[in-house]
Amino acid sequence: MSENKSARPIMVLLDILGKRWTLRIMWELRNGPFTFRALQESCDMLSPTTLNNRLNDLKKLEIIDHQPDGYQLTVKGLELAKIMIGLTKWADKEATLLARS
Amino acid sequence: MSENKSARPIMVLLDILGKRWTLRIMWELRNGPFTFRALQESCDMLSPTTLNNRLNDLKKLEIIDHQPDGYQLTVKGLELAKIMIGLTKWADKEATLLARS
DNA sequence: TTCCTTGCTATTAATACTGTAGCAAAAGTA
DNA sequence: TACTTTTGCTACAGTATTAATAGCAAGGAA
Numbered sequence: 420m421s422e423n424k425s426a427r428p429i430m431v432l433l434d435i436l437g438k439r440w441t442l443r444i445m446w447e448l449r450n451g452p453f454t455f456r457a458l459q460e461s462c463d464m465l466s467p468t469t470l471n472n473r474l475n476d477l478k479k480l481e482i483i484d485h486q487p488d489g490y491q492l493t494v495k496g497l498e499l500a501k502i503m504i505g506l507t508k509w510a511d512k513e514a515t516l517l518a519r520s
Numbered sequence: 521m522s523e524n525k526s527a528r529p530i531m532v533l534l535d536i537l538g539k540r541w542t543l544r545i546m547w548e549l550r551n552g553p554f555t556f557r558a559l560q561e562s563c564d565m566l567s568p569t570t571l572n573n574r575l576n577d578l579k580k581l582e583i584i585d586h587q588p589d590g591y592q593l594t595v596k597g598l599e600l601a602k603i604m605i606g607l608t609k610w611a612d613k614e615a616t617l618l619a620r621s
Numbered sequence: 622t623t624c625c626t627t628g629c630t631a632t633t634a635a636t637a638c639t640g641t642a643g644c645a646a647a648a649g650t651a
Numbered sequence: 652t653a654c655t656t657t658t659g660c661t662a663c664a665g666t667a668t669t670a671a672t673a674g675c676a677a678g679g680a681a
Binding site: 540555556557568569571572586 | 657658659660661662668
């Protein structure tokens with residue numbers, strides 16, 4: 420109760436990853452660069468407003484950057500994406516469970 | 521919503537983990553059971569409405585369950601929480617970056 | 622020049638979340 | 652037993668976030 424939890428790095432990270440679409444965007448970017456519109460399509464046509472907000476969040480954290488050939492994960496971003504592969508393994512293992520929801 | 525790529529297990533998982541507070545709740549639960557109200561406090565007093573919604577989401581996926589001594593991660597949930605430890609390591613490594621946002 | 626594509630912004634409507642109050646059931650206390 | 656807490660919520664109104672859609676300016680190709 421006396422510690423300042425919200426200042427801890429993990430809390431800042433969870434805050435951003437917890438915003439809607441952030442995880443999904445990172446997931447889609449795992450395989451090479453995407454243009455703004457291609458990203459939108461691969462994310463089930465999320466609104467450009469939100470996509471832009473998330474891209475800016477991720478740019479600030481240097482998780483992605485915007486190169487001539489599109490938005491892509493940075494080296495730091497790739498490290499995070501690798502961690503997310505564990506989520507895929509879990510999801511595949513629990514596919515039956517996830518299909519029910 | 522039932523036959524495109526969003527039906528893939530990982531998409532369902534990312535959908536739920538991407539809702540606000542979900543990751544944080546799982547993070548707080550990593551160390552043993554919490555009562556509803558204790559969880560609320562550890563999550564910076566998030567509203568009971570949202571907490572309840574998230575707990576139900578997580579119960580459906582059998583990531584948590586509600587025992588006499590409180591809400592806690594299931595075996596499946598613990599597996600997910602372990603993956604999240606990777607996030608902490610990343611966050612600590614990038615602490616300077618995260619502090620700026 | 623005209624036509625695309627790209628990366629957005631603007632606007633309004635819909636949805637989600639917050640903040641607060643409070644209630645019913647269970648558990649603890651005298 | 653009766654009283655007091657604690658617990659797990661629900662209700663509701665206000666605020667914030669997101670969706671849906673339209674469209675625009677810049678750059679490149681034809």
